[in-house]
Amino acid sequence: MVDILELHRTVKLLVFWSLICLVALSTVEARIRHYKWEVKYEYKSPDCFQKLVTTINGGTPGPTILAQQGDTIVVELKNSLLTENIAIHWHGIRQIGTPWSDGTEGVTQCPILPGDTFKYKFIVDRAGTFLYHGHYGMQREAGLYGSIIVSLPDGVSEPFAYDNERSIILNDWFHKSTYEEATGLSSIPFVWVGEPQSLLINGRGRYNCSLLSNPSLEACNVTNPECSPYILTVIPGKTYRLRIGSLTSLSALSFQIEGHNFTVVEADGHYVEPFVTKNLYIYSGETYSILVKANQNPSRNYWMTSNVVGRKPGTPTGLAILNYYPTHFRKSPPTVPTTGPLWNDTAPRLAQSLAIKALQSSIHTPPLTSDKTIVLLNTQNKIDGVAKNVNATSSNGLYRLKFNSTVDVVLQNANTMSVNNSETHPWHLHGHDFWVLGYGTGKFDVTKDVGKYNLANPIMKNTVPVHPYGWTALRFRADNPGVWAFHCHIESHFYMGMGVVFESGVEKVGMLPSSVMGCGETKGFHRP
Amino acid sequence: MVDILELHRTVKLLVFWSLICLVALSTVEARIRHYKWEVKYEYKSPDCFQKLVTTINGGTPGPTILAQQGDTIVVELKNSLLTENIAIHWHGIRQIGTPWSDGTEGVTQCPILPGDTFKYKFIVDRAGTFLYHGHYGMQREAGLYGSIIVSLPDGVSEPFAYDNERSIILNDWFHKSTYEEATGLSSIPFVWVGEPQSLLINGRGRYNCSLLSNPSLEACNVTNPECSPYILTVIPGKTYRLRIGSLTSLSALSFQIEGHNFTVVEADGHYVEPFVTKNLYIYSGETYSILVKANQNPSRNYWMTSNVVGRKPGTPTGLAILNYYPTHFRKSPPTVPTTGPLWNDTAPRLAQSLAIKALQSSIHTPPLTSDKTIVLLNTQNKIDGVAKNVNATSSNGLYRLKFNSTVDVVLQNANTMSVNNSETHPWHLHGHDFWVLGYGTGKFDVTKDVGKYNLANPIMKNTVPVHPYGWTALRFRADNPGVWAFHCHIESHFYMGMGVVFESGVEKVGMLPSSVMGCGETKGFHRP
Structure with a gap:
C-alpha cells in the first residue's frame, strides 16, 4: 500500500517536472505567468522602526513580476487582512481588452473582501519597467507595492547595451x-x-x-x-x-x-x-x-x-x-x-x-491636433473644508471622451494654501500612455504656448510632473475602451480628491465579469 | 416667487410638526424608531491617551437606543471608514423573523462596505437592558459599541420600584x-x-x-x-x-x-x-x-x-x-x-x-429533558500553532439542531497553556435566551451533575460565565429559525476561534434580503 502511494508520488513528480520542462522550452510563445499572492498585516522594521505593514507573501515591497512582452499575467490575490478590503493597480499596464483588471477601486472594480481571492488577468503588451501598488484608500503607503519588469520578445534587442x-x-x-x-x-x-x-x-x-x-x-x-x-x-x-x-x-x-x-x-x-x-x-x-x-x-x-x-x-x-x-x-x-x-x-x-525626448529610432509621433483640451488647475484648497477657494469648482470629476478622439490636458500649477508656495504634482493616467508636449513656467497661454509644443519627438509616458508655478501639456488618444483614472500620484492629494476619471468607448467593453461587481452602483447587478 | 417658496416652506414645517405630534400621541401603538448612524475613524482620548477609535455619530460609546417593547428599530448605518467593512450585532435581541439583522459578519450577513449604507431592521420584543457592538474582526474593541434600553409597554410595571x-x-x-x-x-x-x-x-x-x-x-x-x-x-x-x-x-x-x-x-x-x-x-x-x-x-x-x-x-x-x-x-x-x-x-x-435565579413571579420553566447535549471543552490551545494540544479537535464548528428541539450545552473549563491556570469564559448565544441549569467545580459528571440541575427557577440569560476549572450547564429551545453564533465573548478568544455556530430551521427563513449577500459562499447569488 505504501509502495503504491510512493509510486504515485514519483509519477506525479515526473509529470510535474515534465510540465516545468515544457514551460521552459516554450519561451518563444507568449506564456501565462501565474502568481499566488496573499496580503496580510505583519510587523516589519523597514527603517529600523517596527510598525504594522501590509505585506504580499510576507514582504514589502512585494514579489517582482518578471515577464516577457505578450505574456499573460494572472495574479490570484488572497485578502487575508482582518476587516479591510484591497485592490491592486498595475501601474503602466494599459489593460487593453481587460479594463476591469486595472485595480482601481471604485472606478474599475469593487474591492476584494477579507477572505476572498480575486483573479487579476492581463497581458503585458509592451516591454519596459512598470510598477504595481494598492489603489484603495492609502494602502500603497501601508506597504502594498512592487515592480513589474517586462522583457523584449526573444530575438529583439534593446537599443542600448548592458551586462x-x-x-x-x-x-x-x-x-x-x-x-x-x-x-x-x-x-x-x-x-x-x-x-x-x-x-x-x-x-x-x-x-x-x-x-x-x-x-x-x-x-x-x-x-x-x-x-x-x-x-x-x-x-x-x-x-x-x-x-x-x-x-x-x-x-x-x-x-x-x-x-x-x-x-x-x-x-x-x-x-x-x-x-x-x-x-x-x-x-x-x-x-x-x-x-x-x-x-x-x-x-x-x-x-x-x-x-x-x-x-x-x-x-x-x-x-x-x-x-x-x-x-x-x-x-x-x-x-x-x-x-x-x-x-x-x-x-x-x-x-x-x-x-527627456523619445529615442530618435523609436519615435511615435502624436496626432498634430487635438479634438478637445482640458485644463486642470492644480490648487490645493479644500472646497468643503475650512480654507475656501472661490476659484475651485466641484463636480463628479467624470469626463466622457469621444472614442478615438485626441485629447489634450494642460496641467496648470498654482499656489498651495500657503503664500509663495507651489508644489510638484506627478499626474498619472491609467489605461494609456500620453505624449508630453511641453512644460512651461507661469500661466499657460493658449495663443503662444500651443505653437511651441514638441510634436517632433515627444516622449510617451504614463506619469508626468507639473512643476511649481508651471504648466505641463500632454496629449493622448482615447483609444482604450473603459473608465480610467487620471490623478495626482501623491497619495494624500489623491485621497483629498486631486483626480478625475476619463470614460471612453465603454459600449465596446462588453459584459463585465461578475467578480468586479457587487458594491456601490453595481450592487444588485452581481450575477453568478 | 420668493413668497411662494417661503409659503411652501411654512406648509412643509407645519406638516412636519403635525407628524411629530402624531408620533408623540401614538405611544400606545408599537412605533418605528429610526436611527441614522455614521461610522468613522476619529481621534479620541477616552482615558487621556489619544488614539484612533471607531465612532458612531462622533462618539464611543455610540448613541443609546431607547425603545419600548414591541417597537421596530431601524438603524441606517453608513460606513464612512476608509477601506474597512463593518457589521453591528444587537446583543440580546433575538431577531425573531429577522435572522439576517443579527449583524454577525460571516454568519448572518456580508460586511458593510466603505461608502455603503446598510439598513438593520428588527423588533425589540422584550423589555430589558441590551447592548450593541461591532461583530467583525475586533471592531468592538476599537470603540464600536453602545446600549439598547427597552422599556415595558404602557400600563405595565416593573416588579420593583425606583425613582x-x-x-x-x-x-x-x-x-x-x-x-x-x-x-x-x-x-x-x-x-x-x-x-x-x-x-x-x-x-x-x-x-x-x-x-x-x-x-x-x-x-x-x-x-x-x-x-x-x-x-x-x-x-x-x-x-x-x-x-x-x-x-x-x-x-x-x-x-x-x-x-x-x-x-x-x-x-x-x-x-x-x-x-x-x-x-x-x-x-x-x-x-x-x-x-x-x-x-x-x-x-x-x-x-x-x-x-x-x-x-x-x-x-x-x-x-x-x-x-x-x-x-x-x-x-x-x-x-x-x-x-x-x-x-x-x-x-x-x-x-x-x-x-442569580429567576424572580419567583416570572419564572419560565425549562423543558424537563433535552434532546441533545453538546459538551464544549474550553481549552486555550492553538491547533495549528506552535503549542499543540492532542485533545483539541478541529471542525467547521457548525451544529445543525433539529428545529424546536431542546439542546443542552455543557461548558467545561480546563487549563490554559500555562500550568495551574484556568480563566473565565463568558459564552454568548445569539438568537436565543437559555436557562442556566447549573454551575460546578471540576469535571462535569453526567451521572451525578445532571440530577442536580435547577429546573425550578433557573434564570434565563444570553451570556453566562464558565468559571476557572468549573463547568456551566445551559439549556435552550432551538425555536428561532436561522444560523446563530455561540461564542466566548472575549474578543481575542473569539478571534482565535473559540466559538461555534448553531443552525436550526433555516428552511423556514425564506428568501434572504439581497442586502446581506454578496460575499463568500453567497457571492453571485446577489439579486437586486
Missing part, C-alpha cells in the same frame, strides 16, 4: 498608520501627518532611533537586519541597467550614485534619447532605466542616495550601497553621503523634464 | 490598535498585546500619562475633558435603577459603589429574585440592573469602581463618581478608591452566579 540589470524602488515612509494619516486629512481643521520619517531604497532605510524618547519601548532597533541598507554589487568594468521606480507617498526625489554619472535610456516603458546626468529627478509613479558603468576605484564602496526635492526636506537622505566586487559589501563608503541638489531649485528639474 | 434610571457600560481599553493586537494573535509564535491600559466606565477612564516616557509626544493629557470621570448625580433619598452592561474585550470585572449596597433585579433582560450585594461580578456580554438607594451622607461624593478579577490584574481600577446633589460634582471623594475583591478568589464569583 546586467537590477531594479530599485524608491519610497518614503511614515511611522504613523495610514488610518491615522487619512483621519487627519479628513478632519476639520485638517491635520497633517508631517514629513516622512525615512526614505526607503528597495524597502530599506535607517531611522535614527535615538530621536525617540524610548527606542526600546517603540521597538526601534538599528541592529535589526531588516533595516540594513540595500546593497547593489557590481563587477568592475561592467555596465548595469538600473530600473528605477518611485512610489513615494509624498516626496519628489533626486537619486544619485556617488562618483558615477549615468545615462538615462528609458522612461515609463519608452526609450529615451540618451543623456548623461549625475542625478535623476524622479516623481511618484515614474520609472526610468539608467545605465551606469562600474568604472571607479573598485577598492571601496559608494553611496547611492535619494533626497527630497520640491518641498522643504524634513526627511534624512535615503542610503544604499554600491558595492564593488570583491570589496566586502559591509565596508562603509569612506565618505559622508551627499545631500543632493538644492530642494528649492526648480530650474534643473525643469531642465531634466525638457531633456 | 430614576441610568445606564452604565463597563469596558477595558488598549492603547494599541486592534490591527496590532490581531496581528500578534495571528503570529507564530503568538504575540500577546498585554493587559489593557485602562478600565472605562461609560467610555471614560484615566490613564497615568506619566508612565509614558514622553506624554506630550504620545498625546496623553490628563487635563483633556474627554478623560474626566463619568459622574452620576443622585438626589438624597431617591432610589436609582442602574442598568450595567459589560463589553470588555478581555477582563472579568467587579463593580462596586463605595459605601452602598445594592440589589440585583435584572440579568440579560430577565427579572432576578432580588438579592443584596456590595459588589457585582460582571462578565463581557452580560447586563444587569441594580437598585441603589442614595442613603449615605450627602455632603460628600463616592467612588464607583470597576476592577479586574479572574486574571492577575495589570490594569488600574476604573473610576467614576457618585455625586450627591447638591455637593459639587467636581468634589473628589475624600477616600482612596477600594481595590475591589481579590482577583483570584473564585468562590464568591461562583456564589454570585449561583445566587
Whole structure:
C-alpha cells in the first residue's frame, strides 16, 4: 500500500517536472505567468522602526513580476487582512481588452473582501519597467507595492547595451498608520501627518532611533537586519541597467550614485534619447532605466542616495550601497553621503523634464491636433473644508471622451494654501500612455504656448510632473475602451480628491465579469 | 416667487410638526424608531491617551437606543471608514423573523462596505437592558459599541420600584490598535498585546500619562475633558435603577459603589429574585440592573469602581463618581478608591452566579429533558500553532439542531497553556435566551451533575460565565429559525476561534434580503 502511494508520488513528480520542462522550452510563445499572492498585516522594521505593514507573501515591497512582452499575467490575490478590503493597480499596464483588471477601486472594480481571492488577468503588451501598488484608500503607503519588469520578445534587442540589470524602488515612509494619516486629512481643521520619517531604497532605510524618547519601548532597533541598507554589487568594468521606480507617498526625489554619472535610456516603458546626468529627478509613479558603468576605484564602496526635492526636506537622505566586487559589501563608503541638489531649485528639474525626448529610432509621433483640451488647475484648497477657494469648482470629476478622439490636458500649477508656495504634482493616467508636449513656467497661454509644443519627438509616458508655478501639456488618444483614472500620484492629494476619471468607448467593453461587481452602483447587478 | 417658496416652506414645517405630534400621541401603538448612524475613524482620548477609535455619530460609546417593547428599530448605518467593512450585532435581541439583522459578519450577513449604507431592521420584543457592538474582526474593541434600553409597554410595571434610571457600560481599553493586537494573535509564535491600559466606565477612564516616557509626544493629557470621570448625580433619598452592561474585550470585572449596597433585579433582560450585594461580578456580554438607594451622607461624593478579577490584574481600577446633589460634582471623594475583591478568589464569583435565579413571579420553566447535549471543552490551545494540544479537535464548528428541539450545552473549563491556570469564559448565544441549569467545580459528571440541575427557577440569560476549572450547564429551545453564533465573548478568544455556530430551521427563513449577500459562499447569488 505504501509502495503504491510512493509510486504515485514519483509519477506525479515526473509529470510535474515534465510540465516545468515544457514551460521552459516554450519561451518563444507568449506564456501565462501565474502568481499566488496573499496580503496580510505583519510587523516589519523597514527603517529600523517596527510598525504594522501590509505585506504580499510576507514582504514589502512585494514579489517582482518578471515577464516577457505578450505574456499573460494572472495574479490570484488572497485578502487575508482582518476587516479591510484591497485592490491592486498595475501601474503602466494599459489593460487593453481587460479594463476591469486595472485595480482601481471604485472606478474599475469593487474591492476584494477579507477572505476572498480575486483573479487579476492581463497581458503585458509592451516591454519596459512598470510598477504595481494598492489603489484603495492609502494602502500603497501601508506597504502594498512592487515592480513589474517586462522583457523584449526573444530575438529583439534593446537599443542600448548592458551586462546586467537590477531594479530599485524608491519610497518614503511614515511611522504613523495610514488610518491615522487619512483621519487627519479628513478632519476639520485638517491635520497633517508631517514629513516622512525615512526614505526607503528597495524597502530599506535607517531611522535614527535615538530621536525617540524610548527606542526600546517603540521597538526601534538599528541592529535589526531588516533595516540594513540595500546593497547593489557590481563587477568592475561592467555596465548595469538600473530600473528605477518611485512610489513615494509624498516626496519628489533626486537619486544619485556617488562618483558615477549615468545615462538615462528609458522612461515609463519608452526609450529615451540618451543623456548623461549625475542625478535623476524622479516623481511618484515614474520609472526610468539608467545605465551606469562600474568604472571607479573598485577598492571601496559608494553611496547611492535619494533626497527630497520640491518641498522643504524634513526627511534624512535615503542610503544604499554600491558595492564593488570583491570589496566586502559591509565596508562603509569612506565618505559622508551627499545631500543632493538644492530642494528649492526648480530650474534643473525643469531642465531634466525638457531633456527627456523619445529615442530618435523609436519615435511615435502624436496626432498634430487635438479634438478637445482640458485644463486642470492644480490648487490645493479644500472646497468643503475650512480654507475656501472661490476659484475651485466641484463636480463628479467624470469626463466622457469621444472614442478615438485626441485629447489634450494642460496641467496648470498654482499656489498651495500657503503664500509663495507651489508644489510638484506627478499626474498619472491609467489605461494609456500620453505624449508630453511641453512644460512651461507661469500661466499657460493658449495663443503662444500651443505653437511651441514638441510634436517632433515627444516622449510617451504614463506619469508626468507639473512643476511649481508651471504648466505641463500632454496629449493622448482615447483609444482604450473603459473608465480610467487620471490623478495626482501623491497619495494624500489623491485621497483629498486631486483626480478625475476619463470614460471612453465603454459600449465596446462588453459584459463585465461578475467578480468586479457587487458594491456601490453595481450592487444588485452581481450575477453568478 | 420668493413668497411662494417661503409659503411652501411654512406648509412643509407645519406638516412636519403635525407628524411629530402624531408620533408623540401614538405611544400606545408599537412605533418605528429610526436611527441614522455614521461610522468613522476619529481621534479620541477616552482615558487621556489619544488614539484612533471607531465612532458612531462622533462618539464611543455610540448613541443609546431607547425603545419600548414591541417597537421596530431601524438603524441606517453608513460606513464612512476608509477601506474597512463593518457589521453591528444587537446583543440580546433575538431577531425573531429577522435572522439576517443579527449583524454577525460571516454568519448572518456580508460586511458593510466603505461608502455603503446598510439598513438593520428588527423588533425589540422584550423589555430589558441590551447592548450593541461591532461583530467583525475586533471592531468592538476599537470603540464600536453602545446600549439598547427597552422599556415595558404602557400600563405595565416593573416588579420593583425606583425613582430614576441610568445606564452604565463597563469596558477595558488598549492603547494599541486592534490591527496590532490581531496581528500578534495571528503570529507564530503568538504575540500577546498585554493587559489593557485602562478600565472605562461609560467610555471614560484615566490613564497615568506619566508612565509614558514622553506624554506630550504620545498625546496623553490628563487635563483633556474627554478623560474626566463619568459622574452620576443622585438626589438624597431617591432610589436609582442602574442598568450595567459589560463589553470588555478581555477582563472579568467587579463593580462596586463605595459605601452602598445594592440589589440585583435584572440579568440579560430577565427579572432576578432580588438579592443584596456590595459588589457585582460582571462578565463581557452580560447586563444587569441594580437598585441603589442614595442613603449615605450627602455632603460628600463616592467612588464607583470597576476592577479586574479572574486574571492577575495589570490594569488600574476604573473610576467614576457618585455625586450627591447638591455637593459639587467636581468634589473628589475624600477616600482612596477600594481595590475591589481579590482577583483570584473564585468562590464568591461562583456564589454570585449561583445566587442569580429567576424572580419567583416570572419564572419560565425549562423543558424537563433535552434532546441533545453538546459538551464544549474550553481549552486555550492553538491547533495549528506552535503549542499543540492532542485533545483539541478541529471542525467547521457548525451544529445543525433539529428545529424546536431542546439542546443542552455543557461548558467545561480546563487549563490554559500555562500550568495551574484556568480563566473565565463568558459564552454568548445569539438568537436565543437559555436557562442556566447549573454551575460546578471540576469535571462535569453526567451521572451525578445532571440530577442536580435547577429546573425550578433557573434564570434565563444570553451570556453566562464558565468559571476557572468549573463547568456551566445551559439549556435552550432551538425555536428561532436561522444560523446563530455561540461564542466566548472575549474578543481575542473569539478571534482565535473559540466559538461555534448553531443552525436550526433555516428552511423556514425564506428568501434572504439581497442586502446581506454578496460575499463568500453567497457571492453571485446577489439579486437586486
